[in-house]
Amino acid sequence: MSCALKILAIETASEQCSAAVWYDGTLYQQSQLAPREHARLILPMMQAVLDEAGLSLSQLDAIAFGRGPGAFTGVRIAASVAQGSAFAADLPVLAISSLAALAQQGLDQGSRAVFAATDARMQEVYCASFGADAQGLAQPLTEEQVCSPQAVSLPVEPERFSGIGSGFASYPDALRQALGPRLTQYQPNAFAEAACVARLAVRAYHSGQQLPPEQAMPVYLRDHVADPPKRPPLGYR
């Protein structure tokens, strides 16, 4: 079957570092909890999953990456590796939400709707709510945002949500209180994984969301990263 879709996916937006290959419905994944080791690990992992699948880079149809939100440096590692490898192999890229990939795990465990929240430091979380499409794949119900855990809310429908992500490890009380009784359970120790990025990338591929490699950009959500000077510096034109 020469037309079988082949996608290599990576996800490095959290402490978890992972790479996966989707080959015509079969998934191959390498994943490791490895804070600050992503730069060392990611390319060997990509090579390993390709080897497992018996594929070479040039046989792929696309490279997918978890585009964030998440740790700035981690998200940029994914974007730069996706850019470099896709450019070298003349492939398109697919930018997949790291929150959607995380929510996918909750959906796979049987939840109809998932509130995904990851720790964004500075007393904030990255979060969004997701439902499932006809194939059971995560579909956003809200915009992704960065906000204080006290300020989060659920969309009006459906009634029940499960929670997932490191936000629930860092701010369990604030999130539970803000989300109220519609939050039925939560899983604080889950991280986005490349296998989920790959599955969401298949859908993105079929809906034509391929991008040229130089457009593989992180999504940060937090854009205020430096305080402007109290007054513009002297001599500033």
Next chain:
Amino acid sequence: MPNTRILGIETSCDETAVAVYDHRQGLLAHVLHSQIDLHAYYGGVVPELASRDHIQRLLPLVREALSQAHTQPAELSAIAYTAGPGLLGALLVGAGVARSLAWGWGLPALAIHHLEGHLLAPLLEPDPPAFPFLCLLVSGGHTLLVDVQALGVYRILGESIDDAAGEAFDKTAKLLGLGYPGGAALAALALQGEPGRFSFPRPMTDRPGLDFSFSGLKTHALTTLRGLAGTDQDRADVAHAFEAAVVDTLCIKTRRALQQIQAQRVVVAGGVGANQRLRQQLAELAHSEGASVHYPRIAFCTDNAAMIALAGCLRLAHGSDPDLSICAQARWDLSSLRV
């Protein structure tokens, strides 16, 4: 010997740069985007903004450099990238793209020390100095005197214990109400200054040794300015006295280093090497010591990828990186390098 052609990538601070260097034909392309305007408003480099800009600029610059060099990926021998020292987030963008390109093209990769690039930059010029030489490296981030014996054989003779020379220029320029980075503007202002009105110290020159200290000069400039009305002439006079103190200090130590290691050649690298007063005094100094002075062209004094591609080209003959790691480290001791 097979032809060697290297793609070089540099993103260690606020310049995104790509170059192609060929060991027979020399430099085939070098392209660069400077983020100076992005950071000027903040009065200094904002690391996160630098990283965000690099990832937007780099791949289009790679495309541009390859097309400028009329080079197909299949004609490349290896990819060299700056792996440190520098801003970690910024380094990771260049390292991530470079290492992945090499992986995808099946090429060797070389993690290059940024300062080794600067030390070797004069070798990009038509009449390159031979090893060994003394290198005075004076940039916004570093002030070093290095005994360069051969590729990968570097002995640090002296370095700044606080601010780098360029940093001192920039901080003093800020005090004088000049923009960022203000080294060149300070030098221009100093031309209007009256010599001898103020006398600044020549730090650490009254004792043996080759280390530098420049942070006191900035403080000296501040206290001097406080006692003045702050007219244009006052500012120019302070600029003059400051520049004279930095340049004299650099020259005193360079002369000492030359005598200590009996070097015949001095190489000047880094952005402060653009300073005309420094160039003039170093020329006189070298003449009296019977040595020659070598500068890379101004574009290769400051951060660039040509020097990284060149370093990669020289190093490839001795091997390349053993695995698929993306190497980036904010700190990296130059004297720990080997071939």
